[in-house]
Amino acid sequence: MNANRKPYGPFDDAVMDVIDELRGDLSGRTVAMKSGLGHNRTATILRRGTPPPTVGEVEALALGFGKLASEIIERAEQSEAFSGRAEHLRRSAAVDDLASARADKEAMIDRRLENPEHHAALTTRIEPTDGQDSP
DSSP: OOTTSOOOOHHHHHHHHHHHHHHTTOOHHHHHHHHTOOHHHHHHHHTTOSSOOOHHHHHHHHHHTTOOHHHHHHHHHHSHHHHHHHHHHHHHHHHHHHHHHHHHHHHHHHHHHHSHHHHHHHHOOOOOOTTOOOO
């Protein structure tokens, strides 16, 4: 594999699973003719050669199968093969959001502590009054 070629990721595999399902027993030549893609590129895509199909190529293939690209993408997103990965990505994004919020809060605290007036207010000791009001 050429080092400059983008490898297949989990979503690319999920999209190709849907394309393989739609293809059924159609020959590569028939798929190429129906999609309007070149024979060589169609063959590369169907054997999952790199690079993975572009969105435009997925659209051409989808139209050749009488579908919309959005249908293929939606099916890929809902597939068992990708759903676990998508959940992992959602959890990762939530963790990143929490880490970002924490970093923002720490930066805000640092800015407040750098302000001498605020710092003095935080470090001023308040003496107990034993229930009596101060004059």
